[in-house]
Amino acid sequence: MFKKLAIIGALAVPMFGMSHGANAAETTHRVKAGETLYKIGAEYGVTVKQLKEANHKSTDSINANETLTIPNSISESDKELLARLVQAEAKGEPYAGKVAVATVVLNRVDSDSFPNSIHDVIYQGTQFTPVQNGEINKAADADAKKAVNEALAFRGQGKGSLFFFNPDKTSDQWLRQKQVTITIGNHVFAK
Structure with a gap:
């Protein structure tokens, strides 16, 4: 790490x-x-x-x-990409859920089980629906950008969530067997 x-x-x-x-x-x-x-x-x-x-x-x-x-942080392009993912994945969710979605990506970057960059985590296979359906290309709003900054400030202090899903939209049993860390809005976060 x-x-x-x-x-x-x-x-x-x-x-x-x-x-x-x-x-x-x-x-x-x-x-x-x-x-x-x-x-x-x-x-x-x-x-x-x-x-x-x-x-x-x-x-x-x-x-x-x-x-x-103020030390250097992640690149502006990575922040924008992460904010667009947050916007697409957590639109309509509580602000805390937006922060949690960004935190999952950052936790993956810090984990040895996932790629080492925000870009590579987001674009890894079929991990995130917005990458597959093109929603990732839509602009992020101010809340999504703010959530990314808050997730960056909080980095490394959370519950270690590496996954999230909406149980009403997936029947994936593999995800459902993961240890739940928190539920926020319609999303279940797990590790």
Whole structure:
């Protein structure tokens, strides 16, 4: 897993580039009163762990007016692809379900049982219906994009879901035998 994260980190570019900092190598954020590392991570699409490492912090404590370095995240194209998948897979589902769908893809990237990139996980065989029916090519809305950033901030802290399905739309017994981690809206998440 460390090898995957090192490769992803080396190849990644910041989520917002110039919109939040001087340049890609020196993106910074001035902490506002009431912000947390999690909220900042969700804004930029980076994990709390990455924020702590980039700023040499051993705790979650931050102070108003403190300047934090924002580490590189996944590429903008990967975020957009993941948001389009979330849009297609979780349209009409609760926001938490959208975050959970994005988290499944990220968990797969981090797992030795799946490909090492967001693109390759999404396009692996017949894993996701929107890839097969073309819905993956439709634009993502703001909620889907926000859900991706939140999933990135939450990365590695969830229940380890690697699958999700709508029991009303599939009779796949293999999926139904997986350990259920959570049910959100019409989706059952499992590992």
